[in-house]
Amino acid sequence: MTDKKTFGGKSMAALPSKPNTKMSKSVEFVAKKRRSIVTFSFVICLVAVAAIGGYYQVMKRQKMQSEVKTPTTELEKLIAKDLDIGYPETPTEVMKLWGRLNQCIYNAKVSDEEFKSLALQLRKMYSSDLLDQNPEEQHLKKLADEVEQFKDDKKKIVSYSAETGSAVQYKTINDRECAYIKISYFMNTGGRSYAKTFQDFILVKQNERWKILGFKNGKQEDASKEEAT
8 A cells, every 4th residue: 555645735645765875876986996906906917927927938048048058079069060051162171071070080989879970970971872872870880890990909080181272173974063082181000100091082062062972092101290290
């Protein structure tokens, strides 16, 4: 039943009470404040995650840099040399690198892994023809046997020298550009004895790089210590 009131002798329905505007504004303010706090907390979390991620990446980069050791010894430099990028440009430079590699292989005390790495560097200087004639496993075994015998004989490569300039002969054979070049080794053959040995090489230009097509051992002659040094 509707509550009615009289006014001025007439009957009229009771008026609805006015809304409490002060309370509504208070509730709205609290809601806005909560949204602001949530948004601020979310932004802080994103910043924290980004900071942690950045710190992790920096530490990871520093760790990787510390683990990468700069080659210092001749052995380390030869193993680290990237021949796919820095291949020698001339027959003489190819022979100089050949001499460096062989001096290290025959003289230095190396692990099996280091020996294999050096031998594989040698094979990168082989032409495709020579690689086909010398399968990797067979080549490495033969080279290891030769090195062992060399050391048993108390020999040591003191120095080496490759021909330069006009001493290098160029010829075209079967439409292939070839270079004939000689390398000499001065060796200590035990005690106070020294010798000079020679190797004759044929290089072929393959994909714009001078690769070893074949080689043979030449003569050996006695040498003095002064020549060897």
